[in-house]
Amino acid sequence: SVKIYRWRQSRVLSVWPFLLFLCCLAHTVSGQIRYTIPEELKKGSLIGNVAQDLGLDVQRLRSGRARIVTRQSVQYTELKTDKGILVVNERIDREQLCGDVTPCSFSFEVILENPMELHRVTVEILDINDNAPVFRKDEIKFEISESATLGSRFLLPSAEDADVGSNGLQKYILTTNDIFGLKQHSSPDGRKYAEMILQKPLDRESEPRMSLKLIAVDGGTPHRSGTVNIDITVLDANDNPPIFNQTLYRATVSENALKSTYITTVNASDADSGSNGLVTYRFSNMREQLAEVFDLDEITGVITLTGQVDYEKDKKHEIMIEATDQGGLTDSSKVLIEIVDVNDNAPVINVMSFSSPVPEDSAPGTTVAIINVIDADSEQNGQIMCSTDSSLPFKIKSTLTNYYALVTDSAFDREVVPEYNITVRATDSGSPPLSSTTILRLRISDVNDNAPVFEKSSYVSHLPENNSPGISIFSVKARDHDWNQNARISYFLEETQINGSPTSSYVSINSETGAIHAVRSFDYEQIKQLQLVVKAQDGGSPPLSSNVSVKIMIQDQNDNPPQVLYPVQTGGSLVAEMVPRSADVGYLVTKVVAVDVDSGQNAWLSYKLQKATDRALFEVGLQNGEIRTIRQVTDKDAVKQRLTVIVEDNGQPSRSATVIVNVAVADSFPEVLSEFTDFPHDKEYNDNLTFYLVLALAVVSFLFITCLVVIISVKIYRWRQSRVLYHSSLPVIPYYPPRYSDTLGTGTLPHVYNYEVCRTTDSRRSDCKFGGAGSQNVLIMDPSSTGTMQRIIINMPSTGNQKWHFYCLSFYMCVLYDAFTSSCSYCSSLTFIFTAF
Structure with missing residues (x-):
């Protein structure tokens, strides 16, 4: 071996x-x-x-x-x-x-x-020679008539060798004798069998029994063999053996045929009569597997089906039939049974490999699965067509025999279809066709191909001023159609400048929720709106982002009271407005000017007269703050009138401010001076002021003496021009109060006001009254000048001897002025406006 x-x-x-x-x-x-x-x-x-x-x-x-x-x-x-x-x-x-x-x-x-x-x-x-030929029986018995003719054949049982090729059964050897010879044959399927041939007549009387050995030898090295004993009994003469009417019988049977199905009938005849002509049939050299599938009626020769035949295992069966008469003479024939294939096997689908999930950016043609499909049927019944749903982005390609690849046919979008149930169908070509299906559940894995999208194209929010730091203003919200980490959104503020400061110094944003919080308290009067850019960024790699514009409007609150611009109210100050006793009804005394730095209705101001010395004499315009007389001024009216005006805005709740207006009802300055000297003044002045006043009086006296000569010379010239000057008309010079500008462009609008100019019948002797703001002044008009106004402003002390020194100096200057101009009407028509330093 x-x-x-x-x-x-x-x-x-x-x-x-x-x-x-x-x-x-x-x-x-x-x-x-x-x-x-x-x-x-x-x-x-x-x-x-x-x-x-x-x-x-x-x-x-x-x-x-x-x-x-x-x-x-x-x-x-x-x-x-x-x-x-x-x-x-x-x-x-x-x-x-x-x-x-x-x-x-x-x-x-x-x-x-x-x-x-x-x-x-x-x-x-x-194959290796590991199996020896084996006979199914240990002993073969023959009963042969002595009258058997020379050349009679006796079929011997075949040996079976599991090996194939040269290692399989090669030949038979019969022990040496002079009566029987051995002839070997090969069937179409390659099986070898032998027949004994009678070479010499038998003589029952001389040799009634014979014992031979049949040896089956294979072709391996070394040879293996199997042996069976042949016992021959010589019978009395039976001259004619049975003879089959066909040497080969052909039959077909479907593989799904039922048991007891008729296959074919074999027939042999014997020329002998009596018991020597009675023929019986039997299978010869049949394999054990076939013995359970086919049945032979030994009398009639009918072959029927007793088991199941399967085309996929054996496509045909070759069976040897032996006919034997009562005299022991035999004949053999062959039956070839062909199995007809029936489409009785559906294709079997085996998924050899399957990749799930698949990235959504997989290129078309990506292999998803490899499928093996087997059909046990043959020819048309075994031809397979594999397919899938044409509406899905997949197709099936054939690779090797019975192997198919499931590949992608188009691009995926996980946000549209996150997974596919792919039905793979295998159908054979039988009639009717059989098919089988299997379902592959393919999940699509996410790729970061979608940027966050805000719910709005822009956001506008309103925040009242004076808010608490850290208060939540509002939230922005963005959505990302991707999944998991690719859809995790973080929010950031784009770093821009607002009024020269970074955005982060005004507001902050929660990176997870998108909530925007105020970092500081806002003042509408300083900043009215915030223009931000919020960035939403996902957690993909690389990350995708989008921006949105956010506008935060600061809402005004009524947090500022009105501010009175005119008359100016300062500590120790006094403002006096003069109203002549000849003033008619509706005479404009003065105008209260106030502003409110708030906006909207919080800056709508209204003026009301809260208290007055004589309420029946004055009224205040509700909208414009003008103080006018509501009746004719009489001699009984007090010279000194004190009005308290309240200015209110329209906020909720409203805020207000008050202003005190002093009005002098008089036609001449001395009358006013006598009344207003008693006004209390709170501010103390420097003691050195008296020295300065005396020094000023000395300087004026020196200037008077110096200028006297010049004035006398000029007087002669003026006398010559007096007639011309007498007929000349002097222009009226109005006086405007200070111009107040709006604060930050909000609140009350700026106004310019003109104040009263009082003139006598003679235009050259006009009494001009001006309102001062913030100082006590004496204004002296010189009508003799051509188109010009001479103004002397002297700050007037408010207390003690200094005030009287000032009065004396002023009166002395007035006398000098009238002496030079040959007129005394100006001292009586002077209007004094007293304000503290």
């Missing part, structure tokens, strides 16, 4: 380079390799170097998680990925694996991933 095995190995090794070349060529062309090994190798024996034959390195086998996929119930081979070799995993018995089929082989697939590869490997099993 060892020598036979070594001889077989030498033959394999001699053709090994050629087989390797064929394997490499097959791999290059169709992705297949083929190995040939003898059966009964020990576990772990080397079959071949898969990595080398496929052109792969060992690292690729490891990273691709190479594995074997086989349809066999027993995995005969094992792939050593660390070495790239294929070894025997289980004992391989060729007879158990393939039976009589030759050549014997089995196939499996080697699958690699990332990227996906598929390679088919076929392993052919060579």
Whole structure:
């Protein structure tokens, strides 16, 4: 046995380079390799170097998680990925694996991933002579008539050898004798059987019994053999053997035929009469498997079906029939039963590899799954068409025989379809066709291909001023159609400048919720709106973002009271407005000017007279703050009138301010002076002021003496021009109060006001009254000048001897002025406006 095995190995090794070349060529062309090994190798024996034959390195086998996929119930081979070799995993018995089929082989697939590869490997099993020929019976008995003719044939039972080829049954040997010879035959399926041929007449009287041995020998090295004993009983003469009417009977039966189905009838006739002409039938040399499938009526010769036939296992059966008469004469015939294939097997779908999930940015043509479809039927019934739903973005491509690849046909969008239920349908071409389906659930993994989108294109919010720092103003919200981390949104403030300061110094934003908070308290009078840019950024890699404009409008609150601009109210000050007793009804005394730095209705001001010395004499305009007389002034009215005006805004709640207006009802300055000297003054003046007043009086006296000569000279000239000057008309020069500007462009609008100019019948002797703001002044008009006004302003002290010194100086200057101008009407028409320093 060892020598036979070594001889077989030498033959394999001699053709090994050629087989390797064929394997490499097959791999290059169709992705297949083929190995040939003898059966009964020990576990772990080397079959071949898969990595080398496929052109792969060992690292690729490891990273691709190479594995074997086989349809066999027993995995005969094992792939050593660390070495790239294929070894025997289980004992391989060729007879158990393939039976009589030759050549014997089995196939499996080697699958690699990332990227996906598929390679088919076929392993052919060579037979070794490990089985001897075996007869089913230990003894064969023949009853032969002595009258048997020379050349009569006696069919001998066949031996069965599980080996194939040269290791199978090769010949029969009959022990040496001079009566019977042996003739060997081969059936179309390759089986060998023998017949004994009568070479010399039998003589029952001389030799009634004979014992021979039939030896079956195979072709292995060394040879193996099997033996059966043949016992021959010589009977009395039976001159005619049975003869079949056909040497070959043909019949067909469908593989799905029911039991007791009629197949065919065999018939043999015997020319003898009586018991020697009675013929019986029996199967000859039938295998045990067929004995359970077919039945032969030994009298009628009818063959019926007693079991199940399967086209996929055996496409035809060849049965030997023997007819025997009562004299022991026999004849044989053959029955060939062909199995008709029926489409009784639906395709079987096996998912060899399936990748899920698949990224949504996978390119069209990406392999999702590899599917193996098998149909046990043959020809048309075994032709398979694999398909899937045409409405889905997938298609099926055929790769190797019975292998299909499910590939993508278009781009994915996980936000539209997050997963697919792919129905793969395999249909054969039988009539009617059979089909099977399997469902693959493919999930689409997310890719960061969508930027966050805000719910609004822009946001506008309102925030009352004087808010608490840290208060939540409002929230922005963005959505991202991606999933998981790619849809996790963070919010940021774009760093811009607001009034020269960074945005972060005004507001902050919660990066997770998008809530915007005030960092400081806002003042509407300083800032009216905030223009922000909020950025929403997802957590993808790389991240995507979008911006939105946010406008925060600061709402005004009534947090500022009105401010009185005129008359100016300062500590220790006194403002007096003069109203002549000849003033008519509606005479404009003065106007209270106030502003409110708030806006809107918070800056709408109204004026009311709160208190007055004589309420029946004055009124205040509700909207414009003008103080006018509401009746004719009489001599009974007090010279000194004190009015308290309240200014209110229209806010909720409203705020107000008050102003005190002193009005002098008089026609001349001395009258006013006598009344207003008693007004209280609170501010104390510097004691050195008296010195300055005396010094000023001395300087004026010196200037008077110096200018006296010049004035006398000028007087002569003026006398000549007096007639011209007498008829000349002096212009009226109005006096305007201070111009007050609006604060930050809000609140009350700016106004310019004109104040009263009082004139006598003679235009050259006009009494001009002016309102001062913030100082006590004496204004003296010189009508003799042509179109000009001379004004002397002297700050007037308010207390003690200094005030009287000031009065004396003023009166003295008035007398001097009238003396030079030859007029005394101006001292009586002077209007004094007294204000503290």
